[in-house]
Amino acid sequence: MQHVALFISNSPEETFDLGRQWAADVSAGWVIGLMGDLGTGKTQLIKGLSMGMGIEATVSSPTFSLLQEHDEEGRLPLAHIDLYRLESQTEIVGAGLEHFLVSPYGVTAVEWYERWLVAKWHPGQALPESFQPSKGVTLRLVVLSDIGETEREIKYEDFSG
Numbered sequence: 001m002q003h004v005a006l007f008i009s010n011s012p013e014e015t016f017d018l019g020r021q022w023a024a025d026v027s028a029g030w031v032i033g034l035m036g037d038l039g040t041g042k043t044q045l046i047k048g049l050s051m052g053m054g055i056e057a058t059v060s061s062p063t064f065s066l067l068q069e070h071d072e073e074g075r076l077p078l079a080h081i082d083l084y085r086l087e088s089q090t091e092i093v094g095a096g097l098e099h100f101l102v103s104p105y106g107v108t109a110v111e112w113y114e115r116w117l118v119a120k121w122h123p124g125q126a127l128p129e130s131f132q133p134s135k136g137v138t139l140r141l142v143v144l145s146d147i148g149e150t151e152r153e154i155k156y157e158d159f160s161g
Contacts, residue, residue: 004123009152015041016048018154022140023052026107028076029137031100033113035121036144041152042111045142046080049109053078061111066095077106083115092116103134113141123155133161 009015022032022045032049034042043061050059055074062068062082071077079100086092092101092115100108101116110116117131123143133139142156 004155004157007154007156008147009041009154011150012041012044015044015152015154016051019045019048019050020052021048023049026053026076027138028106029104030107030140031104031133031137032107032109032140032142033116034109034111034142034144035114036142037146040144040146041154042144045144045154046109046111049107050074050078050080053107067097067100071106079104079106079108081108081110083110083112086112086115089116103137123157127159133159135161137161 007018009018034045036042047059050070053074053076055070055078057070057073059068059080062080063084066082066085068080069077070080081097081100083092086095092098101110114121121127121141139159140156141159142154145153147153
């Protein structure tokens, strides 16, 4: 079992700052899979991550376009994916997003990552063999939960290929 980290955010600004701090951790080949209900801070984390990576473009959730690529600025390319509208792995593959999830060329941040995993996953739980990252890929799985009006519990765990 890997180490599960816990962060309590008391505001959207603290969630943003956590994402900005994560920018120091990431390198080419990282996938950050974010899971949580609507309004738990998935996009806010990615906004902080992108700013920490030096991306100046406005980052918003690509719910309708599915994918925003930021590869002309920042220290690494960032692919921001939102799987909310996709119901299955078949639809994700059909949309041409699979390669971002299994062998990214930069950093991939995925909202609604549970749509890719298929099964429910909880921090501290083993990752199914078929979802283990390939060599050179680091997968950070993140679960965001409401614990108060503005408070969020953010649990995350890293898996390396």
